[in-house]
Amino acid sequence: SAVISQKPSRDICQRGTSLTIQCQVDSQVTMMFWYRQQPGQSLTLIATANQGSEATYESGFVIDKFPISRPNLTFSTLTVSNMSPEDSSIYLCSVGEFWGAKNIQYFGAGTRLSVL
């Protein structure tokens, strides 16, 4: 299984600032995903990041607020821009391993963000 490292593991930020979260994978993967887990809620997909193309955002998430980079097959970043307290969540990176009709997604440990 893929080993995923996320940085930072947690941060406390001021309103109006931005935070960039890094996701490093120990093997080359085609598809990387960024999820948000708000307190007491389920995981919600923010966007899918494929190397060599623009990220695909889910309904309710926009590039200006959550810009994503995917410079190579082992690395991606998610930036949370112009933060407000409502952005306080756990942000998770995941990667998919697909073969045939089957797929498994593995998750990093997450970044716990608190916005004051």
Next chain:
Amino acid sequence: EDQVTQSPEALRLQEGESSSLNCSYTVSGLRGLFWYRQDPGKGPEFLFTLYSAGEEKEKERLKATLTKKESFLHITAPKPEDSATYLCADPPQGGSEKLVFGKGMKLTVNP
């Protein structure tokens, strides 16, 4: 709208007291039903994927089963270390590889 519903939302068991968690889904053309375990402060840990009705998979004290409308995670003789939040997830229609997650079920096993 694609939906995954888990019940109960929370469950408290005594060590050794077996039980089952339910996950119901509304997406037709199932392309896998996923179970994950999430410990506090950690990302979800993959447990199982089930692809067809009647399929079963086991891992230690856990067994996942699948019907056409729902999946069950059976926990046999649980131990305190089985305490965690258990999530199920389903890929939505349209061929996307993303996952739609249920809200999770927090299991507490008391010694």
